[in-house]
Amino acid sequence: MAVVQFMVSLDLSVVNLGLPQIAAGLGFSATGLTWVIHAYALTFGGLLLLGGKAADRYGNKRVLLLGLGLFGLASLAGGFAQEPGQLVAARAAQGIGAAALAPAALSLLTSTFPAGRARVRAFGVWSAMNAAGAALGVLIGGLLTEYADWRWVMFVNVPMAAGALAVAWRGVAAGEPAARGGRPDVLGGVLVTAGMTLLVFGVVRTDRYAWTSSVTLTTLAAAAALLAAFLHVERTTTREPLVRLGLFANRSVAGANACTLLIGATMASSFYFLSLYVQQVLGKGPATTGVMFLPLALGVIAGSVLAVKLGYRLAPRTLLVGGGLLTASGLAWFGLISPDGAFLTDVLGPSIVSGVGFGLCLGPAVSLATAGVAPHEAGTASGLLNSSRQIGASLGLAALGAAAHDRTGSTITPETLNDGYALGLTLGAALLAGAVLVALAVLPRTVAPAPARVAETDDRLTKTGGR
Incomplete structure (x- = not known):
């Protein structure tokens, strides 16, 4: 499950440093190039709720294997793309695969480790790999782009998907689907997917259409109408709802998803601004930029390990608050970057502080989002959490990117770019x-375990060899 999450998280950032080479190799326009990023984020974030429900209904292992197969094949196809449309379609297919496998993987963790020290450790490992994938994606993408070819930022996923597929096939117990009976709420699935996709699409295009333009306002209004219709359908449907709205009455679920939305927005935008600052203001190449991200990546991993150690003694909420304050301090420090700065004076210190803070946040947020959730809704809760992270990443990058672009203005110089990136990082804080x-x-002060009997869980683990 850790390898799965590393791969999914890696793919959100690994292509960033290869975008100029991708544009030159396939003939993307400046506007069309952004869809290499957004095609993945839109399908991933928009379909996660359906992925979570599928995991609940048809079994975590089955959906996980299907998602891994699709993700690997889409990555292979993207590496062989010969024109812009082929690469964008491959990235969208990657997002569909990730939307299936991510909630299934997290649901497997939740059901296998329902409470206690094992749960703390499991989610610590999971969050460390999640964070490492996002942070190391920039390093890996820079090295592959400069010393191999941009196509390898797609091919790199193929061996990981194949390895995870082989291990999951043999090492994950099939089990029975947690949810049975009832017809699926197809209409609700269509409405929520379309609504979230339109919401992200409207914000993403604010670089071309102002927030007050008729195009943006119409798109956002349509998104709001679709999401309102989804809520109405979920309250009134005679079928099995896509997500039980009463789930949000769980303070852990509601609070953790709200926090994850903001953390995802900040994490994605800060990686984006920092990579552009190092390349466009400090004038470093892709590989050097990737190496400069190492302190941030190592800080995230160290913070995740520290969260495991402290998780035995401190409540998840305490760790989340402490990590959030530390990350905000690091990003505020990043907001002091200057056009004539250097790695040692402007990047290293805040990278370590914000990296450790991110690491402290991620594991507790995951644990809180699935705390007290019944086994048959674990996939849905997992889908909600991943959806919050991906939608937050897309919305945050679009909104903070628009603010940074506005501060930069029409005159592009290292000084104006620096001002825009500094504003974006400060807003992230x-x-x-x-x-x-x-x-x-x-968030509650303490976390309740999932409503499942520990004896039954122990018996299941014994019968499956601990799998």
Whole structure:
């Protein structure tokens, strides 16, 4: 499950440093190139709820294997793409595969480790790999782009998907689907997917159409109408709802998803701004930029390990608040970057601080989002959490990117670019401060285990050899 999450997280950032070479190799326009990123994020974030429900209904292992197969094949196809449309379609297919496998993997962790020290450790490992994939994606993408070819930022997923597929085939117990009976709420699935996709699409295009333009306002209004219709259908449907709205009455679920939305927005945008600052303001190449991300990546891993150690003694909410404050401090420090800066003075220190803070946040957020959730809704809760992260990443990058672009203005110089990136990083610190306030106001002080009998769980683990 850790390899699966590393691969999914890696793919959100590994292509960033290869975008100029991708544009030159396939003939992307400046506007069309953004869809290499957004095609993945849109399908991933928009279909996660359906993926979670599929995991509940048809079994975690079955959906996990299907998602891994699709993800690997789409990565292979993307590496062989010969024109822009082929690569964008491959990236969208990757997102569909990730939307199937991510909630299934997280649901397997939740059901295998329902409570206690084992759960703390399992989610610590999971969150470390999740964070490492996002942070190391920039390093791996830079090295592959400079010393191999941009196509390898797609091919790199193929051996990981194949290895995870082989291990999951043999090492994951099939089990019985947690959810049985009832016809699926297809209409609700269509409405929520279309609504979230339109919401991200509208914000993404604010680089071309102003927030007050008729195009943006119409798109966002349509997204709001679709999401409102989804809520109405979920309350009134005679079929099995896609997500039981009463799930949000669980303070852990509601608070953790709100925090994860803000953390995802901040994490994606900060990686984006930092990579552009190092390349376009400090003038470093892709490989050097990737190496400069190592302190951030190692900091995230160290923070995740520290969260495991402290998780035996401190409540998840306490760790989330502490990590959020530390990350906000690091991003505020990043907001002081200067056009004539250097790695040692402007990048190294805040990278370590914000990296450790991110690591402290991720594991507790996952644990909180699935705490007290019944086994038959574990996949749905997992899908909600991953959806919050991906939608947050897309919305945050679009919104903070628009603010940075506005601050930069029409005159592009290292100084104006620096001002825009500094503003984006400072706004990221404000979002993390907001996540801390949400955690303090909404999240419970202690976490209840999932409503399943420990004896039955122990018996199941014994019968499956601990799998």
